[in-house]
Amino acid sequence: MTSDAPRAEAGFAPASASWPIRLDGVSVTYPNGTAALRDVSLAIEPGEMVSVVGLSGSGKSTLIRTINGLVPVTSGSVQVGPHAVSGLGGRRLRELRGRVGMIFQGFNLAERVDVYRNTLVGRFARAGALRTLLGISSAEDREIALRALDAVGMLDKVWTRAGSLSGGQKQRVAIARALSQDPRVMLADEPVASLDPPTAHAVMAELVALGAERGLTVLVNLHLMDLARDYTTRMIGLRAGELVYDGPAADATDADFEEIYGRRIRPEDRLGATA
DSSP: OOTTHHHHHTTOOOGGGOOOEEEEEEEEEOTTSOEEEEEEEEEEOTTOEEEEEOOTTSSHHHHHHHHTTSSOOSEEEEEETTEEGGGOOHHHHHHHHHTEEEEETTOOOOTTSBHHHHHHHHHHTTSOHHHHHHTOOOHHHHHHHHHHHHHTTOGGGTTSBGGGSOHHHHHHHHHHHHHTTOOSEEEEESTTTTSOHHHHHHHHHHHHHHHHHHTOEEEEEEOOHHHHHHHOSEEEEEETTEEEEEEEGGGOOHHHHHHHHTSOOOGGGOOOOOO
8 A cells, every 4th residue: 555545545635636836927906006916926846835924915815815816916827736827717716726725814614503514615615516505515525524624633523613612723623624625735824813822833733744744735824933934844025015035934034034024023023932
């Protein structure tokens, strides 16, 4: 049996199925005239663990939303695996989003619904319109959702209402929901911004472990310098929509962060406490 067999049995794709990401001269200008990205070019290889660092308004969220087509580019091109994102629509766009997991700062869970059904939503990202509308799941869908919850240590909360969970538990359910898509790429938009320091460290460690286990291409938006250094291998720095740093996260100096932030480092730029 090969090393990929356990993942295949669990319903997850082998590491070799992860996708690269290419941005070529990408600019985004919103209808109000705000230039969110300015001529950004990047090449991210399958399985990379990448942080996108910058202050609020730097273009971090816009950048990762161009990857799953939530934000259309004004100019340039985005390629994710076999998909030229800029030209997608309808069924093809749904197919892309079904393979790109997304984790949000605010969890985006149905608070009155149990953990199991929240996680199962990830399977509907790849289902047909009728199945999604009717909420019909297959035995395989249910098995994959349960295995995703087990992977993040939340199987014992499977029938717990999401609204009764702690912040860290909610984010783990959100990660399980994204994992249940069997993603080729995982995007996380400030996933620990609303968590206390020990929980933030624990969630970041979970993302690293899951990404390594499945060989996932992971992009995580952060504004805290110690999290970027400690948990990601590559760091992309954005300032006012422009790429100002791209290199090993561990090698980023305080001066590099000051260039990204456009100001001197402040205490709030570090999370500080460890798990």
